[in-house]
Amino acid sequence: MTSPHSALRALAARSVAVIAEHQDVGGAYPASPTFTVYQFSWFRDGAFIADAMSRTGEPSSADAFFDWCARIINERRSQIETLIERHRAGEPVGRDDHLPTRYTLDGAPTGEDWWDFQLDGYGTWMFMVVEHLTRHQRSVESCSPELRSAIDLCSDYLCEFWSEPCFDWWEEDVDGVHVSTLVSIEAGLRAVAAGGLVVADRRARCRTTAASIVEHVVEFGTIDGHLIKTVGRGDRVDASLIAAFVPFGTFDPRGELATRTYEKIVGDIAPDGVHRYLGDTYFGGGRWVVLAGFVGAFEAVTGRTSEAIRRLTWMCDQQTGDGLLPEQTIDDVLDDRFVEEWIERWGFVATPLLWSHAMYLTLVDEIGPDLP
Numbered sequence: 007m008t009s010p011h012s013a014l015r016a017l018a019a020r021s022v023a024v025i026a027e028h029q030d031v032g033g034a035y036p037a038s039p040t041f042t043v044y045q046f047s048w049f050r051d052g053a054f055i056a057d058a059m060s061r062t063g064e065p066s067s068a069d070a071f072f073d074w075c076a077r078i079i080n081e082r083r084s085q086i087e088t089l090i091e092r093h094r095a096g097e098p099v100g101r102d103d104h105l106p107t108r109y110t111l112d113g114a115p116t117g118e119d120w121w122d123f124q125l126d127g128y129g130t131w132m133f134m135v136v137e138h139l140t141r142h143q144r145s146v147e148s149c150s151p152e153l154r155s156a157i158d159l160c161s162d163y164l165c166e167f168w169s170e171p172c173f174d175w176w177e178e179d180v181d182g183v184h185v186s187t188l189v190s191i192e193a194g195l196r197a198v199a200a201g202g203l204v205v206a207d208r209r210a211r212c213r214t215t216a217a218s219i220v221e222h223v224v225e226f227g228t229i230d231g232h233l234i235k236t237v238g239r240g241d242r243v244d245a246s247l248i249a250a251f252v253p254f255g256t257f258d259p260r261g262e263l264a265t266r267t268y269e270k271i272v273g274d275i276a277p278d279g280v281h282r283y284l285g286d287t288y289f290g291g292g293r294w295v296v297l298a299g300f301v302g303a304f305e306a307v308t309g310r311t312s313e314a315i316r317r318l319t320w321m322c323d324q325q326t327g328d329g330l331l332p333e334q335t336i337d338d339v340l341d342d343r344f345v346e347e348w349i350e351r352w353g354f355v356a357t358p359l360l361w362s363h364a365m366y367l368t369l370v371d372e373i374g375p376d377l378p
Contacts, residue, residue, distance in 0.1 A: 011378040017322050018370045020329035021363035022062055025055060028360060029067060030111040033074030037108075038333070041356035046108040046116055049075055049127030050175065050190075051361040053134040057253075058364035060138045061371045068138050075131050076156035078113045079105075086159050090166045101172070101180060105163070121177035125167060126187040128160050129194030133254065136197035146202045157203050164191050165215045169222070174236070175246045176282060182236040185227040186246040192219040193254035220256060232266040235283055243270045244283040245297040252304040252372075259308050268304060276301050278320045281340060289348045289355055290339030295321050295331050299365025306372035315378065318369050321362075331362035 028039045035052045038044035052075070056068035079086070082105060093099050101123040106115055108122070135157070139149070146154075168191045174184040198204045199212040226237045235244040247267055251259040258264060275281040279293025280301050302317030304310075325331055333356040336345050370377060 014318060014322050014370070014378060017325055017329060017331075018062075018367060020325075021331070021367050022059070022064060024330065024358055024363050025059060025360050026064065026067060028358075029070065032112060033070030033072075034109070034111040034113070035071060035360050036111060037361065038356040038359050040358070041353065043352055044356050044359070047074075047111055048108045049131045050107070050124070051127075051364075053127065053130040054368070055360050055364040057134045057137060058367040058371075060134075060141055062367050065138070065142055068134075072131070072135050072138065073150070073153065074113065076150075076153045078109060079128075079156040079159050080152060081113070083159055086163050090162060093166055099167075104167070104172075107173070107177070121173045121180065123180065124173045124175075124177065124187070125164060125170070126175055126184075126190035129164055129191035132157055132160055132164075132194030132203075133190075133197045136201040136203065137253070139201065149203065154203065157198050158208060161195060161198055161204050161208060161212050164195060165211050168192075168195075168215060168219060174244075176288070179236065182239065183226075184236050184244075185223055185233050186235075186244060186249060188219050188223055188227065189247075189250040189254050189256040192216045192223075192256050195219075196256075223250075223256070228263065230266070231262060232270045233263065242284055243267065243274060245271055245275055245280045245294070245301060246282070247271065248300050248304045252300075252307045253368075259304060264304075264308070268301075268308075271301065278316065279324075279335060279338070284340065287341050287344040289334060289336055290342050290345040292334035292336045292339045292355070294334045295324050295362040296333065296359065296365050299362070299369045302369040303365075303372045306369065306374075306376075311373065311376050314369065314373050315376070318366070318373065318377075321366050321369070326357060330358035331366060332357040333359040333362060 029035050034047035035055045036045050037048055037051050052071050056071040059067040089099055104123045106122040107124040107127055110116055171181050171183050173180045175186050195212040196216040199209045204212055227234055229241040233247045235242045250256045251264040280297035281291055281293055298317045298321050302314045306314035324335055
């Protein structure tokens with residue numbers, strides 16, 4: 007019989023293999039290779055997946071994804087520059103004019119209707135590029151001109167449009183200004199400025215914009231001392247808010263804001279597995295393996311080791327017989343009326359979800375030598 011401790015380590019090895027197996031030759035990671043509407047690559051999911059591979063001794067996998075992203079951005083130079091010019095001239099910029107959030111594995115638009123205007127992934131990509139360079143002790147000079155050019159373009163784009171309402175991490179609520187999106191953008195801009203990947207006036211603009219985002223979140227994105235899901239929409243939390251502290255470091259993970267946000271998330275939506283937010287109806291609003299990894303990473307970083315190991319164990323327990331992790335579970339949902347509706351629409355829950363495997367690896371890495 008496999009011991010619980012060996013099962014934890016075995017799934018880590020399996021997770022690396024699953025991600026490597028499904029990474030496209032061009033560098034893209036499909037969100038899920040078997041779930042039809044997820045057979046595309048997102049900057050957001052992919053950046054976290056690349057970070058996990060970077061952490062676990064597979065830097066070439068991360069390099070390939072980051073370069074794939076850079077190619078996509080550089081190919082859209084004219085579009086980005088035109089969007090910025092139009093916005094500065096006071097012309098209306100529609101949501102459909104913006105960069106999409108997901109691409110085919112060869113970097114093309116998907117050609118399908120989708121909830122596309124999302125800015126968080128572009129900030130997350132920049133943040134994880136800097137994390138990767140730092141982790142592997144690479145200099146700015148080691149970066150290709152193509153990567154530097156793409157970061158210049160991406161930072162200009164985010165500095166211009168950071169305050170625009172857009173879809174959130176979950177591709178919902180296009181009319182909202184979402185705190186998880188804001189901290190993703192802030193983290194990316196701050197990272198490339200601090201890491202020297204942008205210089206001169208652009209570097210100053212990134213720093214100024216990042217500071218403005220922090221001020222905006224503090225003033226409008228908190229209630230009762232904790233972060234909130236969406237500006238002006240009440241005190242509800244979203245589990246993705248934990249990223250403001252770990253990994254993004256927009257705010258101190260050991261500060262009062264972090265503690266209150268964590269306690270609100272745990273009290274409302276994160277008993278073991280983690281729901282996205284109260285009121286979620288996607289597949290009934292199940293417990294997300296991805297988000298257990300996020301909350302667990304915060305717990306590991308802030309010294310809540312036993313809680314982090316409990317999250318990891320729960321994640322491990324959700325694997326299929328062949329070691330695949332789903333996006334979410336549907337055995338404990340917020341509203342069971344919506345489970346069958348989504349299954350009929352799109353099929354069973356995405357399995358494997360590469361982001362779930364990535365967050366498992368991330369949590370293993372954050373627990374470090376305390377892993378049983």
